[in-house]
Amino acid sequence: MEKKRFSLINFIKSNNGGDLVIVLLVLILCIFGIIMVFSASYYTSINESGSPYAYLRRQLMWFAIGLAAMIVLSRIDYHFWLRFSFLFYVAGILLLLALFIPGVGIEINGATRWIGVGPITIMPGEIAKITLIFYLSGILAKSPGLLREIPGLIAVVAAAGIYAALILKQPNMSTAATVIFIAGGMMLVAGAKIWQLIILAGLGFAGGVALIFSSEYRHDRFLSFLDPFADSLGNGFQAVQSLLALGTGGFLGQGLGKSVQKYLYLPEPQNDFITAIIGEEIGFIGLIALMFVYVLLIWRGCKAAMNAPDFYGMMLASGISIMIGVQVCINIAVVTSSMPPTGVILPFVSYGGNALMLLMGLMGILWNVTKQSEKKEIRLLAEQEKRTLEEERQRMIRRTVRQR
Numbered sequence: 001m002e003k004k005r006f007s008l009i010n011f012i013k014s015n016n017g018g019d020l021v022i023v024l025l026v027l028i029l030c031i032f033g034i035i036m037v038f039s040a041s042y043y044t045s046i047n048e049s050g051s052p053y054a055y056l057r058r059q060l061m062w063f064a065i066g067l068a069a070m071i072v073l074s075r076i077d078y079h080f081w082l083r084f085s086f087l088f089y090v091a092g093i094l095l096l097l098a099l100f101i102p103g104v105g106i107e108i109n110g111a112t113r114w115i116g117v118g119p120i121t122i123m124p125g126e127i128a129k130i131t132l133i134f135y136l137s138g139i140l141a142k143s144p145g146l147l148r149e150i151p152g153l154i155a156v157v158a159a160a161g162i163y164a165a166l167i168l169k170q171p172n173m174s175t176a177a178t179v180i181f182i183a184g185g186m187m188l189v190a191g192a193k194i195w196q197l198i199i200l201a202g203l204g205f206a207g208g209v210a211l212i213f214s215s216e217y218r219h220d221r222f223l224s225f226l227d228p229f230a231d232s233l234g235n236g237f238q239a240v241q242s243l244l245a246l247g248t249g250g251f252l253g254q255g256l257g258k259s260v261q262k263y264l265y266l267p268e269p270q271n272d273f274i275t276a277i278i279g280e281e282i283g284f285i286g287l288i289a290l291m292f293v294y295v296l297l298i299w300r301g302c303k304a305a306m307n308a309p310d311f312y313g314m315m316l317a318s319g320i321s322i323m324i325g326v327q328v329c330i331n332i333a334v335v336t337s338s339m340p341p342t343g344v345i346l347p348f349v350s351y352g353g354n355a356l357m358l359l360m361g362l363m364g365i366l367w368n369v370t371k372q373s374e375k376k377e378i379r380l381l382a383e384q385e386k387r388t389l390e391e392e393r394q395r396m397i398r399r400t401v402r403q404r
Contacts, residue, residue, distance in 0.1 A: 017370075017374050018367045018369075018371035019300055019367065021296075021300055022297065022304070022363065025296055025300065026348060026360065028293055029293060029294075029348035029349055030063055030348050030360070032290070032349060033348050033349035033356075034060060034063060036277065036278055036349060037056065037270050037349075038052075038053075038059075039262070040262050040351075041055035041056070041269065042262065043263050047264060055270055058351075062353040062356045062357050063360075066356050066359070067360060069357055069360055069364060070360040070361060071364065074365075074371065076365075078312070078313060078365055078368045078369055081138075081316075081365070082138050085135050085137070085138025088134045088135055089134075091131060092132065093162065095115065095122070095128070096124045096166040096167065099112050099170060100169070104116075111170055111171060111172060113125060121353075122354055123354060123355065126354065126358055127358065128166075129182060130362060132159070132160060132163055132182060133182065133186070133316065133319035133323065136159065136319065137186070139155075140186070141310070141312035147187060147193075153192070156183065156187060157183070157200065159183075164179050177330075178327065178344065180204055181326045182322050184204075185318070185319075185326070186315060186322065189305070189314070221235055221341060223235070224236040224239065224341075225239065225340035225341070228240050228243070237267075238266070238341050239337040239341060241265050241266040241267075241273075241276070242261075242276040242337065243336075243337055245259065245266060245273075245276040245277060245279060245280040246276055246279040246280065248260065249279045249280035249281065249282070250283055250284065251283050251284045251285060252284075253282040254280055254283075255281060258281060259280045261277065272331070272343050272345060273334075275331055275332060275335040275346055290349075294324070294325075301317055301366060302317075304317040304369050304370045305317035305321060305369075308369055308372075308373060316369060317366055317369045320365070320366050323362075327344050328346065330344040
């Protein structure tokens, strides 16, 4: 008897239905990310550990864990998570509060954004974005008309505001802004009125301006964003080096692995500024191709939301798609100096262990939404066929009766 060779694609096809385009796009981004993380981190890795493969090994490990999480979560009916919506939200608050417990939170470069668990570090801000999606999806699914009433609107805004306030205290303005954008996008999808969102956006903008001018650190970074070359060796250093990388890459790039900025010029080239290294090595055309893949992925996520079997599935798929889209837009804006430097990674591509695992896990849940949509469509088609057969049977009976 001939043995069948194991194939990941065959395994996925045989064990799962759903939108396999989403899976393919995620795998493309992850594999491309592994290549670029290795290239971007080569000299940083040698400088830190003596080996050029340190970041590559960790990225491969997290990719394997993330792939397993994606496959497992794709096989769990997404309705299972509905009952845990509030618990997820509370867990997010507890994790954010744990950052401020002495000996638990890890301070790096003046910010306390990580919790150490043995050799692994967890970033509660990344988890908070996900728990907020589950929580808002749950309460909006249970009360679809919640946003039509002022108390319900305030409750949703407060839920996002609590997360944002705790994240700002780290401080981490970029993740706090991402949380607000996710909540706003989900409210729009859930049926919030435009005037409500305009008022909330105005209040958010005013709050952001107040935050910028309430801190000398944020104020200086904002001024450096307006003219990074005015302080090219200080607050504008990252933006200047990023722009130099993009300018050097030009249309076709310098060639894979031939970046100059990764020679310890550009800080964290494998993380927040990996897009600059991509632009330097494979050029404008490479970045456009990468953005096209993201657009396809977000479009498939939007399609999954529109075709979802119920309101909860629509909100989950929408929240996940909004989160991906917001992070891509912010990362590109920072790298091109279109907004002040912030710590937002490029999804699936930037180096980041638990972030990659969490994102791939979310893709598994999105995948399951598309599988449930297929099951509903098949069930509706079967019911329609059954009705058609029954109608045909009734016509035959009536015809037989008339003939007699």
